[in-house]
Amino acid sequence: xxxxxxxxxxxxxxxxxxxxxxxxxxxxxxxxxxxxxxxxxxxxxxxxxxxxxxx
Numbered sequence: 001x002x003x004x005x006x007x008x009x010x011x012x013x014x015x016x017x018x019x020x021x022x023x024x025x026x027x028x029x030x031x032x033x034x035x036x037x038x039x040x041x042x043x044x045x046x047x048x049x050x051x052x053x054x055x
Contacts, residue, residue: 005048013054021046 005019025042 015052015054017048017050017052019046019048021048 001021001023003019003021005017008016010016021044023042023044023046028039028041030038030040
């Protein structure tokens with residue numbers, strides 16, 4: 001997994017944050033007993049956007 005993100009501070013109480021993450025499996029999720037004709041792997045992308053208020 002690789003992830004990169006950032007934070008933007010609007011004031012002492014309000015922060016905007018964002019990140020992008022990419023996932024890739026190193027091994028196949030199939031084997032000789034299940035779906036042996038294909039070599040399926042997991043791939044994923046996550047996008048995160050958030051607003052945080054300190055109290």
